[in-house]
Amino acid sequence: MLEDTARAKENYLKALEYAKSSKNDTLLWYAYNNLGNIYSSNKNTVSKGFDFYKKAIEIASRNPDQSQVLVPVVNIAWTLLENGMFERAFPYLEQASQIFTEDEGGEAKSNLYTLYGMYYSGKEDYGKAKDYFLKGISLAEKNSFIVEASFAYEEYAKMLKNSGNADEAYIALTKHQEYREQLFAREKNLQREAVYELFETEEYKKNLEAARREQLYKDEVLEKTQQISAIMVVSLVVMFFFLILLFRNNGIRKKLISQLKEKNIELKSAKDEAERLSTLKTRFFSTVSHELRTPLYGVVGLTSLLLEENQNKEQEEDLKSLKFSADYLLALINDVLQMNKMESNLVHLENNTFNIHELFQGIIKTFETTRNNRMVNIELNVDPGIPYLVGDSMRLSQIMMNLLGNAVKFTEKGKVWIKAETVNCKDGRCRIYFEVGDTGIGIPKNKQEEIFEEFSQLKIQNLNYQGTGLGLPIVKKLLQLFDSEIQLESVEGEGSVFSFEINFEQGAENESIRHLGGASPETLPQLLKKILIVDDNRINQVVTQRILKKKDFECLVASSGEEALEILKVQTVDVVLMDVNMPGMNGMETTMKIREFNPDVPVIALTAVEVGEMKEEILKAGMNDIINKPYNIPQFFDTIFKNLLEPVA
The missing domain is CATH 3.40.50.2300 (Response regulator)
Incomplete structure (x- = not known):
């Protein structure tokens, strides 16, 4: 009853030895059943607990009165239900119901109803579960069974929570807590009585000792005994208050541990739900990306063909606008999808051999139409000594496309440049310096950190720049994959320069690329x-x-x-x-x-x-x-x- 399982097990084992010596079936049944209770309370020794329960059932079955079999059968069902083994528990519940008679105590019947409620709750048959819980609660409350009522309300609250009835679950949990407090008060009174009895026993012993010493030492011993008695009284009083404080703190500690366990369960549930939603979001973006890109293929492809074949100059500008809008929509879809993948840690670098000169020429060609429309001159300055490199050329292209796109977008007239220089090349590795600059509107000092945040855009009075604000955040996250970081130098009204360095392995010229180039x-x-x-x-x-x-x-x-x-x-x-x-x-x-x-x-x-x-x-x-x-x-x-x-x- 004091939940000291170690000492309980020690004494039950001693009791079992005496029961075996006496060959008394009642004592044997009692010892085996209680040892089953001790071992089944620990998840690591549940199977051993079942063995003791089964021995108790075997011994109780010898008695024509099968009422003793009921207790270990119910205990097995109870243990199985607590460990989530509902299918295994059901036959024992049925066996208990068959053994149960009208003469059995109301406590056992209330517990049996509650166990049936736990079984149907575990099977998610919440209607039947509720009926059994209410039967158990009604019987317990009718007969003032505090322990049984507390247990029934606790399991009933769990079932209501699982079935989505949070308000009813709260009410049931409140009732459970009320009965727990009654149990606590009752146990506190028992402890107080135990302390008083101990105190009276000690006093009695001391009085006997005092009497004996009084006979031996007469008045001198009596005086010393009085002093000792006074000290002991004070010590006992202090100890009594200390025990009360210890008991109270232990109760608070248990309550806090219980709350902590519940919070941990809620936290794990919330974590699992967040991971599930993140997976759904990733799948959603992937599906939407495919469904949008498929019709865009038709729009971009047909528009490109019409531009090439069209002889009507009046329609040329309309077709260019249509293609620009389709390209812009595609870039928007790619940015959102890319950010989603990086947030879900789905982006990984891949290695391939590439020619940086050809890569950058292709990037500049992509901006040819935008450059002509905005009267912007794009300069390319790539160190001719840069060899073939091994790395993720696609991610590097994404970085440069985003930086170059920003530079062209924020430069109405003037110059934009791309630069790539060798910092050093040794031991088969090359460190390359990259730079994208422009003579555009520039970025204020107080905004230079903000622009790398998601969905953040530089707002300039009287000017409107389209975009999602994802370009630079994507650049920053992609560079982190390369173990690099972006550097920015900018003066408002004069332009901006973005730069970074990346380490690549040095590669050999690819044969298929050389033949294709010819x-x-x-x-x-x-x-x-x-x-x-x-x-x-x-x-x-x-x-x-x-x-x-x-x-x-x-x-x-x-x-x-x-x-x-x-x-x-x-x-x-x-x-x-x-x-x-x-x-x-x-x-x-x-x-x-x-x-x-x-x-x-x-x-x-x-x-x-x-x-x-x-x-x-x-x-x-x-x-x-x-x-x-x-x-x-x-x-x-x-x-x-x-x-x-x-x-x-």
């Missing part, structure tokens, strides 16, 4: 005779065909994976452009089927999903390369020709 647009149609386009979207088919036919390529079209397989079994093509996401048989499944009978034909994935999300899965399916939608047309052709020029393995 191919010209005029020679490319001779390299390719026939392309199979596999895409379920009609607009995507039209756009891709028209892009390829401008280079005089012969195009075959399949609207599904099954149709593509039929074509490839009877016709020879030089390359397959395969949409990844198609109804029925998707692109990866189709590619695996193709590889069963044609291991050599290059298969290039077309996808509107962020490349990094599916790259490993796409390549594992047997595809040779990936083209992201909407197409960057030069990169589109480069990817096709690179795969044609690579020797077949």
